[in-house]
Amino acid sequence: MTKPMLKMTAAFADVMPAEYVELVQSGPFGKGYGVADLGSFKELIEEHPLCAGCGLALAVRLIMASLPSPEDTVVVGSTGCSSLAFPQIALQNIHSLFGNQNAVATGLKRALTLRFPDKHKDVLVVAGDGATADIGLDMVLHSWFRGEKLATIMLDNEAYANTGGQESGMSPEGCVLNMAPTGKKFKKIALPEIARESGCAYVASVTPVQPRKLEKAVRRAILVAREVGPTYVQIFVPCPTNYKFKPQETLVKAKQKEKDQTYPLREFITPEAQSYLAAIEGGGKRD
Amino acid sequence: MPEQRVVTPEFLFTEAAREELFITGSEAVREAVRRGNVDMAISYPITPQSESMHLVGDIYAEGYVKDYYRGENEFAVMSSVAGAAMGGVRVFTATGGPGTMRALEMFPTWVGARLPIVCAFFTRGINSPLTIQPDTIEMAHMLDTGMIMLHAEDAQDLYDMILKAFIIAEQTEVHIPVGVFADGFFVTHTRDRVRVASPDLKLPPYKPYSAPVPVIDMENVPFRQMRDPFVMKSNYVSYAAHASWQQEVLAAAERARPFIRKYLGGLIEVENEHADILVLAGGTAVCQGREAIAMAREEGIEAGLIKIKSVRPFPSDELRALTANAKAVIVPEFNRVGWLSREVRNVVQNPDCVVPGPRVFGGMTMPPDLILAEIRRYARD
Numbered sequence: 306m307t308k309p310m311l312k313m314t315a316a317f318a319d320v321m322p323a324e325y326v327e328l329v330q331s332g333p334f335g336k337g338y339g340v341a342d343l344g345s346f347k348e349l350i351e352e353h354p355l356c357a358g359c360g361l362a363l364a365v366r367l368i369m370a371s372l373p374s375p376e377d378t379v380v381v382g383s384t385g386c387s388s389l390a391f392p393q394i395a396l397q398n399i400h401s402l403f404g405n406q407n408a409v410a411t412g413l414k415r416a417l418t419l420r421f422p423d424k425h426k427d428v429l430v431v432a433g434d435g436a437t438a439d440i441g442l443d444m445v446l447h448s449w450f451r452g453e454k455l456a457t458i459m460l461d462n463e464a465y466a467n468t469g470g471q472e473s474g475m476s477p478e479g480c481v482l483n484m485a486p487t488g489k490k491f492k493k494i495a496l497p498e499i500a501r502e503s504g505c506a507y508v509a510s511v512t513p514v515q516p517r518k519l520e521k522a523v524r525r526a527i528l529v530a531r532e533v534g535p536t537y538v539q540i541f542v543p544c545p546t547n548y549k550f551k552p553q554e555t556l557v558k559a560k561q562k563e564k565d566q567t568y569p570l571r572e573f574i575t576p577e578a579q580s581y582l583a584a585i586e587g588g589g590k591r592d
Numbered sequence: 593m594p595e596q597r598v599v600t601p602e603f604l605f606t607e608a609a610r611e612e613l614f615i616t617g618s619e620a621v622r623e624a625v626r627r628g629n630v631d632m633a634i635s636y637p638i639t640p641q642s643e644s645m646h647l648v649g650d651i652y653a654e655g656y657v658k659d660y661y662r663g664e665n666e667f668a669v670m671s672s673v674a675g676a677a678m679g680g681v682r683v684f685t686a687t688g689g690p691g692t693m694r695a696l697e698m699f700p701t702w703v704g705a706r707l708p709i710v711c712a713f714f715t716r717g718i719n720s721p722l723t724i725q726p727d728t729i730e731m732a733h734m735l736d737t738g739m740i741m742l743h744a745e746d747a748q749d750l751y752d753m754i755l756k757a758f759i760i761a762e763q764t765e766v767h768i769p770v771g772v773f774a775d776g777f778f779v780t781h782t783r784d785r786v787r788v789a790s791p792d793l794k795l796p797p798y799k800p801y802s803a804p805v806p807v808i809d810m811e812n813v814p815f816r817q818m819r820d821p822f823v824m825k826s827n828y829v830s831y832a833a834h835a836s837w838q839q840e841v842l843a844a845a846e847r848a849r850p851f852i853r854k855y856l857g858g859l860i861e862v863e864n865e866h867a868d869i870l871v872l873a874g875g876t877a878v879c880q881g882r883e884a885i886a887m888a889r890e891e892g893i894e895a896g897l898i899k900i901k902s903v904r905p906f907p908s909d910e911l912r913a914l915t916a917n918a919k920a921v922i923v924p925e926f927n928r929v930g931w932l933s934r935e936v937r938n939v940v941q942n943p944d945c946v947v948p949g950p951r952v953f954g955g956m957t958m959p960p961d962l963i964l965a966e967i968r969r970y971a972r973d
C-alpha cells in the first residue's frame with residue numbers, strides 16, 4: 306500500500322470493531338514479521354470457521370505469517386474449505402469459482418503490473434488439491450507454461466474435503482473415500498515434479514510440522530515469483546474430519562507421513578532462482 | 593502508432609469528425625478497440641470470432657493495447673479478464689457459440705462481482721452435429737446471467753456499441769459487464785460502410801476507484817477481517833445479504849437504462865411506428881425486416897419496424913406502448929427456439945398479437961419474402 310491507509314479517525318476509534326483496532330495498532334503491514342513473531346502481533350487471520358484440528362487452517366495461519374510484504378499481497382483462492390476462511394483474512398482476496406484461480410490470478414497479476422510498474426504486487430494463489438490438481442489443472446499448468454509470475458500454493462488434504470470427503474487426484478492410491486468405494490485406482494498426482502517440468506522456477510512440498518520450513522518455502526516462492534517466474538508450494542494439511550482421526554492427531558499424522566516418506570518433501574530450484582535466492586538470502590536477512 | 597489524444601466520450605461519439613471506411617465487422621471491432629483506451633485484451637480462437645481478436649492482437653503489437661495474449665480456453669479467458677478487471681484495468685475479449693457455452697459459468701460471476709468487462713459475442717450455432725453457421729441461440733442462454741446485452745445490426749452498430757459499452761459499463765451506478773452481440777458471419781465477415789472517428793482520439797482511461805466494490809490491489813479500503821462473515825452460512829442474515837445483493841445487481845442493470853438512452857439513443861429504434869402491423873427484430877434480422885416493410889409498402893401495405901438494440905435491460909415499457917394497438921407483431925429470428933418472441937410476449941398487453949416467426953436456423957439466411965408473407969397475411973385479416 307502506498308498510502309497510510311490503515312488508520313482510524315480518532316473520533317470513531319471507540320466504535321470500530323475490536324479486530325480492526327488491533328489490526329491498526331499491531332498488525333503486520335510493513336513490519337516484516339515472520340512465523341517466529343507469532344503471538345506478538347495481530348495476525349491477518351484470527352478466527353476461522355474450519356473444523357477443530359484442521360491442518361488446512363493451521364497452514365493458512367502459517368502462510369499468512371510468512372508473507373514477505375503483506376501490505377502488497379493479494380490472494381486468489383478457490384472453492385473449498387479454505388474459501389470459508391478467506392473472508393476472515395485481512396488481505397484483499399478473490400474467490401471467483403472452483404478451479405479457475407490461476408486464470409483469475411493471471412489477469413490480476415498482469416493488471417497490477419500495468420498499474421504499478423515500479424512496485425511488487427505479490428499475487429498469491431491458495432487453493433485445495435481438488436481445485437489445483439483436478440478441476441483447475443489446465444489453468445494451473447498453463448499459467449506455469451506461460452511463465453506468469455504467480456506463487457501457487459496447494460493445500461493438500463488429499464480429498465475433496467468441503468463436499469464431504471471424496472477422492473481427488475491427490476489422494477493416495479488405494480485409499481477408500483467417497484466416490485472411491487473400492488479404493489483409489491491410480492497414484493497420487495506428482496504435481497511437484499510436473500511443476501518442475503512445466504516452468505516453475507521454485508517448487509517445494511512441506512508440512513506444517515516444521516513451521517519455519519513452511520515459512521521459508523512460502524517466502525521463497527513469493528520472492529522468486531517476483532523476479533524469476535512461476536513457483537509452486539504444496540503443503541500437506543491432514544483433514545481429521547474426512548480422514549476420520551482425532552483433531553489432536555493432525556500434526557502426529559503429518560509427522561508420521563514425513564518420517565515414513567509417504568509424503569515426500571521436495572525442493573526444486575532452477576539455477577536462476579538459486580542465484581537470485583543466494584543474492585537476497587546471502588546476508589541472513591529475511592528479505 | 594500515432595500519439596492518441598484523450599477526448600470525452602461525448603466528443604468521440606458525436607462531435608468528432610468521422611471518416612467512412614469500407615470494412616468488415618471484425619475490422620470494426622479493431623477500430624473500436626483502437627479508440628477504446630483498452631488496457632488488456634485476452635483472446636481465444638473460435639469461428640466466426642477469431643479474426644476480430646487477431647486484429648486486436650495486431651493493434652496490441654502497434655501499441656494501442658497494453659497487454660494481450662491467447663488464453664487456454666474460453667472459461668479460462670473469461671476468468672482471466674475477471675481477474676484483470678478486479679485489478680482495476682479496462683479489458684476486452686470476444687467469443688461466440690460453443691465458446692460462450694464453455695465459459696457460461698463465469699458470466700453471472702462477472703455481474704455479481706460488478707466487473708465492467710466488455711465482451712463481444714459473435715453468435716453461431718450450438719449443435720451436434722457440429723455447426724459453425726450463424727444462429728443466435730446462445731443469446732437465449734445468456735438472458736438471465738445479469739449482463740447487459742446489446743445487439744448490433746451491422747458493423748456500424750458493432751463499432752459504436754463496443755465503444756459505448758465501455759462507458760455504460762463503467763458508470764459507478766451500473767458497473768456490470770456488457771455483452772455486445774452480433775450475428776456471426778453476416779456481420780463479422782461482410783464489408784460495409786462504417787463511419788469512425790479519427791484514430792488519434794481515444795476514450796478517457798478507466799478509473800479503477802470509481803468501482804462500487806473494492807479494487808483488489810491493497811491500495812484501497814477495506815481490507816480487514818470480517819468476524820462471522822455471512823457468505824456460505826445457513827442463516828437468515830446470510831440469505832438476506834445474498835438476496836439483497838442479487839437485487840442490487842438487477843437494479844444496476846435497470847440503472848443502465850438512462851445511459852443506454854443517452855449514448856445509443858434508446859433501447860429500440862422505430863420506423864413507421866403507427867402501423868398496426870409491426871416487424872420486431874434484433875441483429876441482422878432487422879435488415880430483412882426493413883426490406884420486407886419496404887416491399888410491403890410497394891404493395892400498398894403499411895408496416896412498421898422495431899429494432900431491439902438492448903435485450904438486457906429489455907425495452908418493456910417502450911414495447912408495451914408501441915404495440916398497444918398492434919394487430920400483429922411479427923418476430924423474425926435466427927434460431928429455432930424463438931427467444932425474442934417469448935420475451936416480447938411477456939411484456940406486451942396482448943400476447944396473442946405476437947407472431948413467433950419466421951425463424952431460420954442451421955445457417956440459412958432469412959429471405960425477406962418470408963417476413964413479407966406474414967405481413968400480407970395480417971394485412972388481409
Ligand SMILES: Cc1ncc(C[n+]2csc(CCOP(=O)(O)OP(=O)(O)O)c2C)c(N)n1
Binds near residue numbers: 361403432464
Ligand atoms: C463447478 C463446480 N463443481 C463442483 C463444485 C463443488 N465443490 C465445491 S468445493 C469442492 C471440493 C474442493 O476440494 P479441494 O479443492 O480439495 O478443497 P478442500 O475443500 O479439500 O479444501 C467441490 C467439488 C463447485 N463448487 N463448482
Ligand code: SF4
Binds near residue numbers: 361462543
Ligand atoms: S473438512 Fe477437513 S479440511 Fe475442511 S475444515 Fe474440516 S478438517 Fe479442515
Ligand SMILES: [Mg+2]
Binds near residue numbers: 434465
Ligand atoms: Mg482438498
